[in-house]
Amino acid sequence: MTSITPHATASPRPLPAWLALAGAVVVGVLTALQARVNGDLGVRLDDGFVAAVVSFGSGLAILIVLSVATRAGRRGFRALVAGVRGRAIPWWMLAGGAAGALTVATQGLAVGLIGVSLFTVGMVAGQALNGLVLDRIGYGPGGAVAVTVPRLIGGALALAAVALALTGEGVRGIPWWMLLLPFLTGAGIAWQQATNGRLRAKVGTPLTATLVNFVGGTAVLAVAAVVHVAAVGAPDPFPADPLVYTGGAIGVVYIFLSAALVQHTGVLLLGLGAVTGQLTTSLVLDLLWPSAAGPGLAQSAVMVAVALLSVVVATVPWKRVSPRRRGRA
DSSP states (O other): OOOOOOOOSSOOOOOHHHHHHHHHHHHHHHHHHHHHHHHHHHHHHHHHHHHHHHHHHHHHHHHHHHHHHHHHHHHHHHHHHHHHHTSSSGGGGGHHHHHHHHHHHHIIIIIIOOHHHHHHHHHHHHHHHHHHHHHHHHTTTTTOOOHHHHHHHHHHHHOOOOOOOOGGGGGGTOOOOOOHHHHHHHHHHHHHHHHHHHHHHHHHHHHHHHHHHHHHHHHHHHHHHHHHHHHHHHOOOOOSSSSGGEOOOOOOOOHHHHHHHHHHHHHHHHHHHHHHHHHHHHHHHHHOOOOSOOHHHHHHHHHHHHHHHHHOOOOHHEEEEEEEHHHHH
């Protein structure tokens, strides 16, 4: 049985907490932007699976070029091959692309209808719950992370933001599976971030860890798209708007950042920072690029405020007051 304790090579220099958290927020901004782009492509093609293949396939092409053209990419690929051959890299470290495939497929299937905000808050629940579990068992590259009371409260507040999103008129008439898929996607993203961080520690660069994700994700989505097209027919004509084809490039950037940051933040904190970026960006995107359903402006604004509070509570270094000092107060 393979141990889940980390076997990192050289420990990277720790990032300042504010910089690591800012990076996590950027991951969330990019995730929300990719969700809207892929969701719009799925609506225009009337086929979320084909839209997902286009997104992942374009990202894979970018990563292949970078891996061949850069010294870090070539070095990381050699380390990957050596690790797989020597069994230092187990098969499950190569499976992060499955979670990425679920994410992109869900974006193409659901976001065009339910909007980015509603999609995002479903992901929040999955990320928060699975992030707590993965940190507690030490699955991330930094080993076990203590599940303190502030982190628990932060996770609970993130779930409260979800509860706010699932009230009111915005969710009436939406199929239950469209609400469940974002939750499963969020749980998968938390696992993917931890797995990518562990793989990055083995190969020495986030670039190779990201490449592995896109290879696996593209393969899974290509099979799903072929089956779907065979069952329901060809998609609608591909649109001429170049913006709807940028989802793959956006995904390359945020998966790369996630793999690089998770060892500095832990799984839960990376998820909470990303949630803040996602919700804030989702609010803006749903205002500028509205969809058929989702929460209203006031409701979305409250969701964002609660999510921001969850990050503050989980990250601020709360000091304990000793019993002696408490008695003097």
